[in-house]
Amino acid sequence: MSLLKAEDIAVHFGGVKAVDGVSFEVEAGEVFAIIGPNGAGKSTIFNLISRIYPLTKGRIWFDGQEITGLRAHQIAPLGIARTFQNIELFDHSTVLQNLLMGRHTHRRTNFLQDILFLPKVRREEHLHRHRVEEVIEFLELEAYRNKMIAGLPYGVRKVVEIGRALALGPKLILLDEPASGLSVEESQEVAFWIEDMRREMGLTVLMVEHDMGLVTAVADRVLAVANGRPLAQGTPAEVQADPEVQAAYLGTTAEAAA
Amino acid sequence: MRIVFKTTYDRDIDIHEHWGKRGAYLALLAVMAVLPFLVGEYYLAEATNTLIWSLAGMGLMVLVGHTGQVSLGHAAFLAIGAYTDAALMTAGVPFLVSFPLAGIAAGLFGALIAIPAVRMSGIYLAIATLAVFVIVEEMVILLSPITGGVGGIFAPTIEILGISFDRYAELANLYWLVLAVVVLVTWGYANLMRSPTGRSFLAVRDSEVSARALGINVTRTRALAFGLSSGVTGLAGALMGHYIGFFNYELFSIFISINLLLVVTIGGLGFIQGAFLGAILITAVPQAIAIFRDWANASLGVDLGGIPGLDTMIFSAVLIAFIIYEPAGLYGRWLKIRTWWELFPLARKDMFRRQKSYLKTERMR
Numbered sequence: 321m322s323l324l325k326a327e328d329i330a331v332h333f334g335g336v337k338a339v340d341g342v343s344f345e346v347e348a349g350e351v352f353a354i355i356g357p358n359g360a361g362k363s364t365i366f367n368l369i370s371r372i373y374p375l376t377k378g379r380i381w382f383d384g385q386e387i388t389g390l391r392a393h394q395i396a397p398l399g400i401a402r403t404f405q406n407i408e409l410f411d412h413s414t415v416l417q418n419l420l421m422g423r424h425t426h427r428r429t430n431f432l433q434d435i436l437f438l439p440k441v442r443r444e445e446h447l448h449r450h451r452v453e454e455v456i457e458f459l460e461l462e463a464y465r466n467k468m469i470a471g472l473p474y475g476v477r478k479v480v481e482i483g484r485a486l487a488l489g490p491k492l493i494l495l496d497e498p499a500s501g502l503s504v505e506e507s508q509e510v511a512f513w514i515e516d517m518r519r520e521m522g523l524t525v526l527m528v529e530h531d532m533g534l535v536t537a538v539a540d541r542v543l544a545v546a547n548g549r550p551l552a553q554g555t556p557a558e559v560q561a562d563p564e565v566q567a568a569y570l571g572t573t574a575e576a577a578a
Numbered sequence: 579m580r581i582v583f584k585t586t587y588d589r590d591i592d593i594h595e596h597w598g599k600r601g602a603y604l605a606l607l608a609v610m611a612v613l614p615f616l617v618g619e620y621y622l623a624e625a626t627n628t629l630i631w632s633l634a635g636m637g638l639m640v641l642v643g644h645t646g647q648v649s650l651g652h653a654a655f656l657a658i659g660a661y662t663d664a665a666l667m668t669a670g671v672p673f674l675v676s677f678p679l680a681g682i683a684a685g686l687f688g689a690l691i692a693i694p695a696v697r698m699s700g701i702y703l704a705i706a707t708l709a710v711f712v713i714v715e716e717m718v719i720l721l722s723p724i725t726g727g728v729g730g731i732f733a734p735t736i737e738i739l740g741i742s743f744d745r746y747a748e749l750a751n752l753y754w755l756v757l758a759v760v761v762l763v764t765w766g767y768a769n770l771m772r773s774p775t776g777r778s779f780l781a782v783r784d785s786e787v788s789a790r791a792l793g794i795n796v797t798r799t800r801a802l803a804f805g806l807s808s809g810v811t812g813l814a815g816a817l818m819g820h821y822i823g824f825f826n827y828e829l830f831s832i833f834i835s836i837n838l839l840l841v842v843t844i845g846g847l848g849f850i851q852g853a854f855l856g857a858i859l860i861t862a863v864p865q866a867i868a869i870f871r872d873w874a875n876a877s878l879g880v881d882l883g884g885i886p887g888l889d890t891m892i893f894s895a896v897l898i899a900f901i902i903y904e905p906a907g908l909y910g911r912w913l914k915i916r917t918w919w920e921l922f923p924l925a926r927k928d929m930f931r932r933q934k935s936y937l938k939t940e941r942m943r
Binding site for chain 2: 370372392393394395396397401402404408409410411412413416417420421422423424425427429430431434435436437441442444445446448449450484488
């Protein structure tokens with residue numbers, strides 16, 4: 321039984337078929353990458369999984385449960401965390417607060433207990449903070465703990481977003497272009513973190529990425545999409561060797577590439 | 579500058595991160611507590627009024643400053659609080675029961691109308707809340723057996739355990755009562771903002787799509803914020819009723835709503851302290867204008883009383899100035915001044931320059 325299963329999913333915006341007839345399965349503990357040219361529908365697939373867009377067609381299962389009919393805020397409690405391509409952090413809060421917001425699904429106090437700040441709230445805050453500190457240590461964010469997001473450089477924000485997703489304690493983490501806009505060193509760091517997420521935290525990683533170097537380094541399997549349609553699926557080497565993928569990327573025809 | 583060496587998570591969880599700050603607030607509280615012995619009746623009444631406005635300001639601050647929703651209808655919740663309290667007390671319910679009930683009534687009403695309203699945002703939400711205000715105003719007139727209709731209603735004198743809190747005979751008692759309520763609400767507010775609930779408010783304010791992805795039910799969170807906001811505003815309304823003594827629907831005009839928005843905007847959106855600074859400004863300016871008017875009349879021979887709407891004009895000018903030059907409000911300005919002194923002489927000119935973020939191009943909502 322695979323952890324995440326998408327069956328023939330499609331979303332059409334009017335006449336535009338952003339995603340059409342894509343199926344894939346992500347096994348527990350693997351790193352699965354979705355690649356494709358700009359506008360291929362990669363991020364849209366993410367938005368379908370996190371239920372931001374309604375599906376036109378198809379079904380999605382997670383951990384044996386169908387999530388097709390769920391609403392966006394019901395996804396995180398199942399153990400799916402995600403990052404955004406364009407960084408959607410809470411700009412007017414500190415790094416620490418952002419990471420603590422990632423603990424929302426684990427809260428066990430209601431607003432009345434919060435207003436009175438009962439001892440239970442403080443105990444819970446300690447537990448959340450402890451978990452968040454583990455994430456801070458893992459991602460080496462110590463220096464930025466009390467900094468406002470609004471003043472942080474791009475590279476750090478990307479890391480904070482990964483941190484916020486990790487703070488949720490997910491089973492599956494969706495990384496939307498974790499290396500875009502990063503320097504070579506920074507994206508190598510991301511590659512190590514993805515490895516560690518899988519090895520040490522036992523996470524399953526589903527990522528969208530343009531950087532083929534990163535994909536080859538960390539991904540077990542790759543799905544290539546173009547114009548919303550699936551092109552090829554397999555190991556990074558297999559997918560890279562696929563003539564259709566080469567055509568989509570390089571703009572050459574399949575015959576010329578072969 | 580002070581460097582706080584943190585050895586336990588409690589340091590970050592506590593409201594004040596070191597005893598210096600805590601001491602400053604305790605000193606302020608002590609001064610406030612002995613104020614009736616320091617100032618005369620007139621200024622004590624003004625202080626009471628300012629505290630009531632601060633309370634209402636905190637109510638709106640939860641919504642506008644911390645959850646990022648606008649409301650033009652908060653005068654309606656003041657009215658609901660004031661009328662509920664006055665009507666219950668007239669019916670013989672003691673203040674200790676009627677006062678919380680006034681807050682709960684306003685809060686429940688707020689949460690109820692919020693369920694459809696919070697699906698809107700920005701200008702549409704503003705118009706919806708304005709409509710709520712108009713409805714409540716009409717309801718007050720229609721329910722004349724309870725509210726006194728156009729004629730108005732007396733807020734009975736508060737009496738707790740035989741102690742009178744009469745607005746005129748025992749002003750100091752009323753002041754202390756208001757102060758106690760304000761301190762309690764401020765404490766609860768500060769608690770809220772350091773807890774998961776408060777963080778979910780900030781999350782909804784800054785990025786709805788992220789909030790959803792983290793499992794936050796945006797609609798419910800906004801409705802909760804609306805309910806808490808209108809509840810606190812209702813408490814302020816009840817106290818305002820007792821402070822004014824006799825009132826009708828005209829006390830809660832649309833200008834009160836706008837003044838409340840001024841309180842939170844000029845005070846500093848997103849800071850509890852901002853509600854207080856804004857309230858001080860909003861209650862002090864009319865007094866300052868009155869004093870200036872008298873002075874101009876006496877020494878310059880200019881009669882400014884003949885110019886209608888002078889207060890409103892000055893308020894508006896102040897608001898525009900703040901939006902242009904200091905969007906962070908009075909409290910934001912104070913933070914900058916404090917930081918400048920803490921770092922003296924190392925503060926740099928562009929340290930507080932606002933950074934624009936060009937990343938959020940593809941907002942999904």
